Amino acid sequence: MRTTTIGNLFLALLFWGSLRAQMANTGEMSVLPGTTLSTYLDFDNTSTATFTNDGEFHVFRNFNNDGIIGFTSGQRGYTLFEVITCRPTFRNSSHLF
Numbered sequence: 001m002r003t004t005t006i007g008n009l010f011l012a013l014l015f016w017g018s019l020r021a022q023m024a025n026t027g028e029m030s031v032l033p034g035t036t037l038s039t040y041l042d043f044d045n046t047s048t049a050t051f052t053n054d055g056e057f058h059v060f061r062n063f064n065n066d067g068i069i070g071f072t073s074g075q076r077g078y079t080l081f082e083v084i085t086c087r088p089t090f091r092n093s094s095h096l097f
Contacts (some may be wrong), residue, residue: 021041021042022041022042022043022044023039023041023042023043023044024043024044024045024046025043025044025045025046025049025051025067026046026048026049027048027049027050028049028050028052029045029049029050029051029052030051030052030053030054031052031053031054031055031056031057031077032054032055033054033055033075033076034055035054035055035056036055036056036057036058037055037056037057037058038057038058038059038060039057039058039059039060039061040060040061041061042061042062042063042064043059043061043062043063043064044064044066045064045065045066045067045068045069046066046067047066047067048067049066049067049068050067050068050069050070051065051067051068051069051070052069052070052071052072052077053069053070053071053077053078053079054071054072054075054076054077055077055078056077056078056079056080057077057078057079057080058080058082059079059080059081059082060082063081
C-alpha cells in the first residue's frame with residue numbers, strides 16, 4: 001500500500017511539470033485606474049476579446065493578442081513585460097501601446 005502511494009505521488013509530480021495553464025480573455029476585461037494586475041500564466045486575448053488597461057498590467061509569461069487592446073481616453077495604462085519568459089505575440093489585432 002505504501003509503495004503504491006509513493007509511486008502515485010511520484011507520477012503526479014512527474015506530470016505536474018507538463019501541465020499548462022493560461023489566463024484567457026474571451027469577452028471584456030478592464031484594469032481600472034490605480035489598479036495593478038499581474039499574471040504569471042500565459043495571457044491570451046482572443047479574437048472576440050476587448051482588453052482595456054487604465055492601470056498597470058504586469059505580464060511574466062507569454063502574451064498573445066488576437067483581439068483589441070486599448071485604454072480609456074484621458075487615462076493612462078501601463079503594460080510591463082517582465083523578462084522571466086515573456087514573449088508578446090500580436091496577430092491581426094488592434095492594440096494601442
